[in-house]
Amino acid sequence: MSSEAPIFIGTEVVERVLTWKELVEALRAAYTLDHDEHISPPRTFARGDGASLRALVSVPPGKRFMGAKVFGRGRNQGMNYLISLVEQDTGEIRALLDGNKITAYRTAATSALAVDCLAPHRPLRLGVLGSGAEARAHVQAIGALRKVESLQVYSPTAANRERFARDFEASLGVPCRAVSSAASAMDGVDVGIAAARSRDETPILHADDLHPGMVVVSVGSTLPQQRELDASVIAQCDLIVCDTPDEVVSQSGDMLGARAKGIEFDAKVLSLNRLVRGEIGKDAKLPLFKSVGSALQDIVAAELVYELAIREGFATGLPISFTYKQ
Incomplete structure (x- = not known):
């Protein structure tokens, strides 16, 4: 050999x-x-x-x-x-x-791939929950693939979200603003990125924050004890694209929490493989990309x-x- x-x-x-x-x-x-x-x-x-x-x-x-x-x-x-x-x-x-x-790179790049398949083909308005490394990587990855029109960011610490907005306004050259609530960050956006669980595992994104036509990305709940999305989000999204569907359904606290509340979602959980192959996604009104990572x-x-x-x-x-x- x-x-x-x-x-x-x-x-x-x-x-x-x-x-x-x-x-x-x-x-x-x-x-x-x-x-x-x-x-x-x-x-x-x-x-x-x-x-x-x-x-x-x-x-x-x-x-x-x-x-x-x-x-x-x-x-x-x-x-x-x-x-x-x-x-x-x-x-x-x-x-x-x-x-x-x-x-870190592969997580954000995989989300960017899903966004590229699901989001409208025009400059994108981004809404971000979180101001840490994952949130930054997601904006960088999506911004490298698609033109960004504007960005809104919320995280609990005002100084962190303001720094995030300043940094990306400088690097993207588009309006970026820090806002005071998750709902404000999702207002009118094409893509809503949830990349920050709360410290006490209370869901940070709710169905009332969403609107038809947007794409939701969630990467912050990969284990049963972790929560990022309220069960109402799982109920409202009409397509749930997963990088590893079996693990998302059985291991993500978001999906387990929705199941515990009696929400049936199995019929709308489909694979990223099928999305990239063009078999699904064209008719989705409010799609969610839910990622737990994959080898x-x-x-x-x-x-x-x-x-x-x-x-x-x-x-x-x-x-x-x-x-x-x-």
Whole structure:
């Protein structure tokens, strides 16, 4: 087999080589291919004595690599993310990557892909709930793909939302304003982005904040105990597009909360794969993109980073080798 040594790619290289447009197009290509349930099986979550470890694996169709992302939360609440890339042809471990920034990039890029499929084809008015890293990444990703006409942002801390508005008014060159409520942030927008759970897990977005014709994006509730959307939002949206439908339905606190209130939504929960393939979405009046993340996104993003880092000479060779079994 190949004697090529595995490489390591750190966060600084990820930030140097990865661009939003390239990542969105790589994800679009991956989601255009037909998927089955075995490509990215449900994640594994192990817990013990105050520590936890989560693993996600995927064999993306049409790609060179398959891979895994593993991240553990220590008893001190800290964590690292490790992504390993393995040749689909030979089973060789080819690269190890720091997955922290890749996780942030792939989440926002996947949302931007869904927005591009669902939102009207004109300059977009954005409404944002949250002013942290996820909210910023979502505006950057959508802004790299589509022209933004205006932005409204709400988060509980006035200084944070005002800073967010100033920063994006400077970078996007369009009117951006901080507002004093979630309802005001959603007023008249084409795309409403929920990227900030409340500290006490009280839902931050309600059906009264929505209007027909807008696209809702929700990325802040990925575990059963987490809440971001009120059950009324799940009831009102007529299409719920999910990156991993089974996990969204069974693991997201938003969906579990809606189910507990007797809201039936299974018939309108459909996959991002079907949306990107053009099979759904054309007639939706109030669509929701609900994301909990997927190993397919991680591995597609990591393969793109690998290719760019190799091309630019930024990858670090590791003085190690793995025993090959055949």
